[in-house]
Amino acid sequence: MDLTFLLMTLLKIVLICFVFAMILGAILTWGERKLSAVVQDRIGPNRASILGVTALGLMHPIADMLKAFTKEDFVPAGANRFLFAMAPMLAMVPPLVVFAVVPFGPGPDFVIAPLDTGVLFIFAIGGMGIYGATLGGWSSNNSFALLGSLRAAAQMISYEVSMGLNLVGIFMIFGTVSLSNIVLGQGQLLWGWLPMWGIVVQPVAFILFMTASMAENKRAPFDLPEGESEILGYNLEYSSMRFALFFLSEFVEIVVIAAMAATLFFGGWQIPWVDPQGTAGGWITVGQVAAFVGKVVFLCWVQLIIRWTLPRFRYDQVMALGWKYLLPLSLLNIVATAVVLAML
């Protein structure tokens, strides 16, 4: 517990949480608009420029940030000021804290805190994301915002259950809940040639996990709690940077989901057939970190595509999907995994 250790940890926190997660989140706000434009046969953002450089509209996140900072910071009459200010922070912090246990590369140097309870820690911290929506909706002193926050809380609690159960199959196969060990386990080969990635051994769980976690993130087709354009959501009374925090937390959560899915189902930093123990060092390690980042970016893109492809569910359909289909399917998946494991 000496000074170098503390400094290294701080450096890792800054690099992972602020450089990686938040910048990727900010770029995703551009990616989402650009992608929606491509999907809908438009051009999309291309105007904001710094000294004439538009860079395909990549200057838009910066312009958005300036706009958010300079707008009026509005607090509705009768609002609980303390909670109203707290809620956006409570929404923003949990997705960033989750990155503490995600291994970006082989060995303990590429993870902030290699906890033995890795995945459970993610669920614990991720579950606290509900408070941002709940308290934000209630403290606005607005009935519509309160309704939105109740919808958000009910939806997030419902999907958290099946999200957790989906991963039990992975725990059973790799015999651990530590993310680093799960990644190491995925370096094994099936029948000598097929990488034992989570998506290979648990394909059903992957689909269920992505569904549940997108619902957890309250994005379309599950965006009923906020409904950016037409439904009034829990962030109804928010403006300026406080709204931007809610907005950005959603995009950071996309990165979190992508990082979790990459770690649990796509082998984390593993490059197939290359150095499964992660002991090579040198350029191979650089390549492995790059492979992880590449997988994360790919899974972010998948989530954006899904969001712009599917229409929104009705609320009763969201609830029915969560409780009547996802939950029984994930239980069935556990039973099937157990049977297969017992027969092997």
Next chain:
Amino acid sequence: MTGVPLSHFLVLAVALFTIGAVGVVTRRNALVALMSLELMLNGVNVAFLAFARWRGDALANAAVFIVMAVAAAEVAVGLALVIALFRHNRSVDLDEATRMKG
């Protein structure tokens, strides 16, 4: 972990338990009474785990796990009772729930 002696953890546990007990007795609102009950359970859990740490026994961890599950169940039933109470009395005040009084 040799810095803090066992008695400190036990004192913390007792303090939490007592605060909860006072809360259960004094609060009229059913919700806060339930919350105080949770404080008492947490105090007990802290004592459990402190003893476990000093005796090196995995059983206490399992016991705390069971306590938590039962506590969650208790809250679910308790809140359902509160809702039923609210529906009948239009209030969640425990002192007003006196219909059974002869």
Next chain:
Amino acid sequence: MMDALTLKDALFWAFAFLTVGFGLMVTFHRSLVHAALGLMGTLLSVACIYGLLDADFVAVTQIIVYVGGVLILFLFGVFLTRRIDDIEVSNLSVNWMVAVPAGLVLLAVILYAVISSPLPMAPVDATGPTVEGIGNEFLSRYLLPFEVLSVILLAVLVGALMMARRELKPEERD
């Protein structure tokens, strides 16, 4: 190593005071929402105390079950309680003049018991991660309590639903 020890001491004192402070907030704060927030603070600090006691699995479970589940239910209850800002109606402590001295007496008695009983001085060596140990206990020696627990949870699920459900009018029954 001295640094590490004092750091842990400092963490213990910080979380102990947070736990007690937030606990007092639950019991004595007049606003329902602040009581609920105090409960959140207490539960989180207690989870950190669990962490200091090397009970990583229980600490994480504490956050998942209490902070992620139970407390949300409480908040629902608080938000939906009518006339929330009206302290006279929503939240009044009665007979605290009896209860607080009684609580202090209770505290004194248990503290006396703690101080006067012989306690082991040194903890056993760190046991490492506890997840596997707990899992093995539950699937071998304590299988029956574990199964009973799941039956209890199922019963609670059904029972809570039955109680909280609006009673159907005769013509709505099928």
